[in-house]
Amino acid sequence: MLCRAAWDLAGERENMARRSNNNRDTTGVLSGAARPLFAGLLALLSSTANAAWELNLQEPVTAVARRVYELHSLLLWVIVVIFVGVFAVVAYSLYFHRKSRGHKAATFHDNTAVELAWTIVPALVLVAIAFPATSALVDMRDTSQPDLTVKVTGYQWKWGYEYLTGDAAGVKFLSVLSTPRDQIENKAPKGEHYLLEVDRPLVVPVGKKVRILTTSNDVIHNWSMPAFAVKTDAVPGFLRDTWFRAEKEGTYRGQCSELCGKDHGFMPIVVEVVSAEKYAAWVAEQKQQLAAGAEDPNKVWTLDEQVARGETVYAANCAACHQASGEGMPPAFPALNGSKIATGPKEAHLALVLKGKAGTAMAAFGEQLSDTDIAAVVAYERNAWSNKLGEVIQPAEVKALRGK
Amino acid sequence: MQATPHAGYAGNHDHHSHGHPTGLMRWVTTTNHKDIGTMYLWFSFVMFLVGGAMSLILRAELFSPGLQYVSPEFYNQMLTLHALIMVFGAIMPAFVGFANWMIPMMIGASDMAFARMNNWSFWLLPPAAILLTTSIFVPGGAAGTGWTMYPPLSIQMGMGMDMAIFAVHILGMSSIMGSINIVTTILNMRTPGMTLMKMPLFCWTWLVTAFLLIASMPILAGAVTMLLTDRHFGTSFFAAAGGGDPVLFQHIFWFFGHPEVYIIALPAFGVVSHVIPAFSRKPLFGYVSMVYAIAAIGLISFFVWAHHMYVTGIPLTGQLYFMYATMLIAVPTGVKVFNWVTTMWRGSLTFETPMLFALGFLVLFTIGGLTGLVLAMTAVDIQLQDTYYVVAHFHYVMVAGALFSAYAGLYFWLPKWTGRMYSEGLGKLHFWLSIIFFNVAFFPQHFLGLAGMPRRVPDYAQQFADFNVISGIGAFGFGFSQLLVLVVIFQALKSGEKASSRPWDGAHGLEWTVPSPAPYHTFEDPPPFNQAEAHG
Numbered sequence: 001m002l003c004r005a006a007w008d009l010a011g012e013r014e015n016m017a018r019r020s021n022n023n024r025d026t027t028g029v030l031s032g033a034a035r036p037l038f039a040g041l042l043a044l045l046s047s048t049a050n051a052a053w054e055l056n057l058q059e060p061v062t063a064v065a066r067r068v069y070e071l072h073s074l075l076l077w078v079i080v081v082i083f084v085g086v087f088a089v090v091a092y093s094l095y096f097h098r099k100s101r102g103h104k105a106a107t108f109h110d111n112t113a114v115e116l117a118w119t120i121v122p123a124l125v126l127v128a129i130a131f132p133a134t135s136a137l138v139d140m141r142d143t144s145q146p147d148l149t150v151k152v153t154g155y156q157w158k159w160g161y162e163y164l165t166g167d168a169a170g171v172k173f174l175s176v177l178s179t180p181r182d183q184i185e186n187k188a189p190k191g192e193h194y195l196l197e198v199d200r201p202l203v204v205p206v207g208k209k210v211r212i213l214t215t216s217n218d219v220i221h222n223w224s225m226p227a228f229a230v231k232t233d234a235v236p237g238f239l240r241d242t243w244f245r246a247e248k249e250g251t252y253r254g255q256c257s258e259l260c261g262k263d264h265g266f267m268p269i270v271v272e273v274v275s276a277e278k279y280a281a282w283v284a285e286q287k288q289q290l291a292a293g294a295e296d297p298n299k300v301w302t303l304d305e306q307v308a309r310g311e312t313v314y315a316a317n318c319a320a321c322h323q324a325s326g327e328g329m330p331p332a333f334p335a336l337n338g339s340k341i342a343t344g345p346k347e348a349h350l351a352l353v354l355k356g357k358a359g360t361a362m363a364a365f366g367e368q369l370s371d372t373d374i375a376a377v378v379a380y381e382r383n384a385w386s387n388k389l390g391e392v393i394q395p396a397e398v399k400a401l402r403g404k
Numbered sequence: 405m406q407a408t409p410h411a412g413y414a415g416n417h418d419h420h421s422h423g424h425p426t427g428l429m430r431w432v433t434t435t436n437h438k439d440i441g442t443m444y445l446w447f448s449f450v451m452f453l454v455g456g457a458m459s460l461i462l463r464a465e466l467f468s469p470g471l472q473y474v475s476p477e478f479y480n481q482m483l484t485l486h487a488l489i490m491v492f493g494a495i496m497p498a499f500v501g502f503a504n505w506m507i508p509m510m511i512g513a514s515d516m517a518f519a520r521m522n523n524w525s526f527w528l529l530p531p532a533a534i535l536l537t538t539s540i541f542v543p544g545g546a547a548g549t550g551w552t553m554y555p556p557l558s559i560q561m562g563m564g565m566d567m568a569i570f571a572v573h574i575l576g577m578s579s580i581m582g583s584i585n586i587v588t589t590i591l592n593m594r595t596p597g598m599t600l601m602k603m604p605l606f607c608w609t610w611l612v613t614a615f616l617l618i619a620s621m622p623i624l625a626g627a628v629t630m631l632l633t634d635r636h637f638g639t640s641f642f643a644a645a646g647g648g649d650p651v652l653f654q655h656i657f658w659f660f661g662h663p664e665v666y667i668i669a670l671p672a673f674g675v676v677s678h679v680i681p682a683f684s685r686k687p688l689f690g691y692v693s694m695v696y697a698i699a700a701i702g703l704i705s706f707f708v709w710a711h712h713m714y715v716t717g718i719p720l721t722g723q724l725y726f727m728y729a730t731m732l733i734a735v736p737t738g739v740k741v742f743n744w745v746t747t748m749w750r751g752s753l754t755f756e757t758p759m760l761f762a763l764g765f766l767v768l769f770t771i772g773g774l775t776g777l778v779l780a781m782t783a784v785d786i787q788l789q790d791t792y793y794v795v796a797h798f799h800y801v802m803v804a805g806a807l808f809s810a811y812a813g814l815y816f817w818l819p820k821w822t823g824r825m826y827s828e829g830l831g832k833l834h835f836w837l838s839i840i841f842f843n844v845a846f847f848p849q850h851f852l853g854l855a856g857m858p859r860r861v862p863d864y865a866q867q868f869a870d871f872n873v874i875s876g877i878g879a880f881g882f883g884f885s886q887l888l889v890l891v892v893i894f895q896a897l898k899s900g901e902k903a904s905s906r907p908w909d910g911a912h913g914l915e916w917t918v919p920s921p922a923p924y925h926t927f928e929d930p931p932p933f934n935q936a937e938a939h940g
Binding site: 055058079089099104106107110111115118119133136186222229232233236240241254258259262359 | 692
């Protein structure tokens with residue numbers, strides 16, 4: 001009962017925090033190094049207005065998350081009671097057994113009965129809490145009989161979603177941070193969901209058991225959603241699974257939870273839980289796009305068309321490392337502007353983009369992007385900045401190279 | 405000691421007459437356990453300041469949302485080096501320094517068993533430290549993987565990673581040599597009459613720690629060597645494409661990594677087990693159960709490694725086993741806490757700086773231990789893994805546990821080392837600033853973690869801003885308070901009162917039977933050992 005009440009309270013607080021989570025960048029006039037310092041202090045001072053003093057786990061929206069919440073509350077009580085008990089004794093000693101009060105030291109130095117008691121009693125307490133801990137865990141791991149299965153692939157630094165079963169089977173897309181660079185660099189006020197927003201969220205129906213299969217394309221990532229009590233590593237070359245059944249419609253936000261390189265902090269996870277009707281409509285829309293969007297691989301592109309397309313692909317996939325300016329961040333992330341690859345033979349350039357470079361962060365984009373997108377992005381790189389080669393690359397050329 | 409020209413050693417530092425090198429060469433070539441202990445302690449303090457400065461870079465960046473001072477890559481490099489330097493450069497060498505200074509004096513031995521190897525154990529450390537710190541300046545920068553160095557991320561890194569791997573190899577060699585030395589010294593060089601069960605508890609904690617080191621450092625060396633061959637020689641231990649498994653590294657790493665936690669914690673327990681009885685003026689309660697608890701903790705620490713890996717996809721049965729085994733560690737740890745509490749019970753307590761730090765240790769380490777119990781529960785850990793809750797938890801154990809204990813030991817034995825008393829006022833100021841700022845820095849991180857803020861990120865969503873500001877203020881306050889240690893030491897050396905051979909009336913042990921400062925050579929003949937100086 002107590003846990004339940006605490007949970008309701010925390011939920012209330014969480015909602016308030018979410019509502020009042022407006023932007024706090026109120027320090028326009030300050031500049032340089034002092035600015036963030038003042039921004040932080042101001043945030044602290046003005047925190048009564050936009051408080052987000054979250055003290056507990058996020059409001060659970062799955063049965064598993066609620067059990068975890070209650071288990072944590074139970075444990076919190078247990079450790080608080082132990083702590084208070086032990087340090088009440090210490091406090092008594094510190095006050096009454098002081099030399100300055102003239103207390104003479106006793107000389108006892110062991111007592112088998114007492115020592116046995118404080119070995120056995122804690123062991124029994126542990127056994128008692130092992131029961132709820134075990135059953136919560138067993139529940140958590142039961143991925144059987146899902147209503148739909150989604151494969152989640154971690155990339156440096158974005159997520160790929162592919163619906164494997166259910167109505168949306170076949171739908172797949174990438175999900176990338178949508179917070180503008182200007183906000184991250186403090187050149188623009190931060191939005192409400194700063195760093196916790198993506199261009200395309202995962203959409204799932206409410207009340208359905210969703211099985212998540214995780215894997216990765218490069219390094220270990222972790223797909224984590226606190227409101228669902230879900231957190232599972234995405235290990236390259238292996239599949240892991242987890243599940244959730246969201247009970248409430250809404251938008252839920254999490255973040256990659258395993259250090260995966262420089263933009264680890266910039267690959268959030270957003271899940272939209274929608275009603276059955278909305279989900280059906282969403283699926284229909286996706287299917288329609290899938291049918292209409294299948295691009296003609298034999299289309300012949302012009303330079304301008306292709307560079308425009310390539311620029312978008314570049315911004316979403318390449319700019320994090322090689323930078324919008326094409327200057328990269330040498331030596332880890334080489335410049336493309338004027339580079340040997342981007343101005344040399346196009347076959348080598350295409351092959352590098354398709355297959356990646358082992359032992360570096362350069363991924364094999366052949367697995368992520370279509371022939372059209374690869375042709376476009378390579379063409380863009382060969383025509384942007386000072387690389388004015390004037391080359392057009394047709395998707396058919398990419399297709400031919402894939403086989404090699 | 406006979407009335408020969410050697411008699412001079414007992415009373416003063418006149419080692420020059422022996423024809424030893426002086427100046428810098430004295431320190432380079434020394435085989436004296438006290439010199440080496442001093443070097444370990446200074447080295448660890450310098451590394452502590454370096455690692456601390458790195459943590460302040462992290463906290464400065466986290467002071468408000470957005471990217472301010474450093475790039476995300478550099479942030480990752482700083483968090484990696486902060487951890488590696490603090491664990492391998494600061495805390496471990498600090499306790500090896502205590503071991504070198506105190507173990508021979510506690511057991512009535514003239515020096516460590518392998519005096520020349522002892523010199524090497526120390527002098528391997530500076531090259532490793534140089535490799536780690538200079539790796540920031542090589543192309544690609546330092547390793548940005550976290551101290552856990554998980555592949556495949558560590559495969560992507562530049563040559564900074566290789567420097568870190570080499571540094572770990574060297575540090576491992578140093579630790580193993582130091583450990584063999586400690587084991588041999590303790591097992592063979594105790595003064596007649598000092599049986600193992602009458603040995604000071606600090607020696608017991610180091611005996612178990614040394615075995616943990618000997619057993620676990622080669623595992624780490626193996627793990628990083630496999631990483632090295634994966635990086636450069638095309639092996640695929642950790643690459644699925646070649647038939648390997650990235651998670652294998654985590655198993656090997658944590659098979660080292662969990663004992664490592666106790667390698668740091670056990671000597672800290674040892675120091676506290678000397679300080680609390682001394683200022684309670686009452687023998688340590690439950691000496692025998694303390695020894696068994698230390699041994700049990702050491703043993704169990706090898707069987708709980710995968711509790712660091714609950715989210716890697718290990719099977720349910722694995723999660724259950726590691727959860728139960730981890731909970732088991734709470735029992736001997738609880739025994740130790742209860743023993744310390746009961747040692748104070750009905751004592752005659754005073755609160756000099758060493759006692760204050762020991763009490764600070766007791767309170768904060770218990771908090772860290774209790775949040776460890778929360779994290780042991782797999783289902784809860786899955787919510788909290790890789791969040792700031794974990795960061796808070798292990799800083800309570802490592803900083804408030806190990807560091808506070810090291811300070812307790814420093815203030816406790818400083819009069820013995822230098823022959824001078826420190827200023828009690830400065831010491832107390834150092835304690836109160838440390839404990840207040842420590843809690844300001846780390847307590848709010850529990851809340852950040854519960855609310856879901858991931859660790860190892862240079863930037864965060866706005867709802868985490870308030871607690872990060874508080875944490876930042878605490879971190880800077882804590883960091884700058886530590887400079888007081890230098891003031892304390894130099895004040896003591898310059899104008900401290902002369903210390904008697906036993907400056908603490910409640911302290912027992914052979915180290916208090918020699919003059920302060922301890923002569924360059926002590927116990928050239930085994931001293932008589934009686935119950936009055938025994939520990940239990």
